[in-house]
Amino acid sequence: MIEEAVKNEGVWFTSGPEALATIADEIRARIHERGTDNDDWTFVDLGCGKGSMVQLMAKSQMFQHIVGVELDQDACQEAQRMMEDTKTSDIVCSDLFEFVHNAYSLSESQKPSLDAIVNAIVNAHQGHDIPWNPNMPGELAGRKTVFYMYEPLWSTDFTPEELHQKYCGLLADMAANAQQEVFVVYAPFAKYFKPQQADPECFTDNRFVLRSEIFADVDGYFAAVPQNVKDLIPAEMRNGVQVWHLDPIG
Numbered sequence: 251m252i253e254e255a256v257k258n259e260g261v262w263f264t265s266g267p268e269a270l271a272t273i274a275d276e277i278r279a280r281i282h283e284r285g286t287d288n289d290d291w292t293f294v295d296l297g298c299g300k301g302s303m304v305q306l307m308a309k310s311q312m313f314q315h316i317v318g319v320e321l322d323q324d325a326c327q328e329a330q331r332m333m334e335d336t337k338t339s340d341i342v343c344s345d346l347f348e349f350v351h352n353a354y355s356l357s358e359s360q361k362p363s364l365d366a367i368v369n370a371i372v373n374a375h376q377g378h379d380i381p382w383n384p385n386m387p388g389e390l391a392g393r394k395t396v397f398y399m400y401e402p403l404w405s406t407d408f409t410p411e412e413l414h415q416k417y418c419g420l421l422a423d424m425a426a427n428a429q430q431e432v433f434v435v436y437a438p439f440a441k442y443f444k445p446q447q448a449d450p451e452c453f454t455d456n457r458f459v460l461r462s463e464i465f466a467d468v469d470g471y472f473a474a475v476p477q478n479v480k481d482l483i484p485a486e487m488r489n490g491v492q493v494w495h496l497d498p499i500g
């Protein structure tokens with residue numbers, strides 16, 4: 251069902267460049283607020299489309315690794331073509347929910363002892379290279395990660411309960427095994443147009459804290475509107491981009 255909806259409608263709806271720049275600034279501010287090196291972080295666009303956000307993030311040099319995950323084969327291949335010269339990025343043609351589940355799944359034997367966690371942090375600070383493969387089970391559990399999620403399921407016909415289950419399951423996968431900080435930068439559709447899909451309770455029940463909410467015209471609806479008029483647009487008509495944060499050690 252997802253594949254069909256994505257095929258029919260979902261793919262070519264790309265974040266506007268102005269919004270992407272605003273969101274990139276917000277991500278940079280959040281990372282710097284944590285007082286750590288840019289280099290430690292991984293960026294993952296869940297539903298990357300043709301790769302506009304991953305491309306911008308690669309240019310920003312904010313991240314050690316950049317991953318785009320896209321279910322639609324055509325869009326995914328286009329993103330792969332666009333990013334083929336960028337060494338730090340990987341485009342994975344996969345269902346994003348499966349990708350996250352896999353990236354945070356640790357078998358009992360993989361669950362590290364406290365010593366192993368401390369060693370990993372020390373190694374990372376000393377700049378030792380930890381082997382990287384975005385498809386390896388548990389790959390993101392030990393890495394500081396920023397996820398970008400621009401309403402991937404907007405065109406599907408899941409019921410609100412099904413959407414709730416999917417998004418809560420995704421965040422629960424992260425929260426269950428994250429050993430490092432996680433940010434989820436979530437761009438929901440304006441509420442008047444489509445009900446919110448990843449409910450705030452899914453975040454808060456999984457120990458995420460809302461760090462900021464900014465206006466970024468992700469859909470480009472207000473592209474031609476002057477800033478002083480944009481400022482007057484009521485909250486329910488705006489694209490509020492939410493930045494949620496999980497700090498398992500803080």
Ligand SMILES: C[S@@+](CC[C@H](N)C(=O)[O-])C[C@H]1O[C@@H](n2cnc3c(N)ncnc32)[C@H](O)[C@@H]1O
Nearest residue numbers: 256260261264265297298299320321345346402
């Ligand atoms: C609104 S677009 C966002 C594109 C891109 N992130 C950007 O900002 O330009 C949402 C994307 O999510 C993809 N998508 C939908 N369901 C997905 C799933 N289950 N797994 C991976 N990608 C999915 C769609 O194919 C679409 O390309």
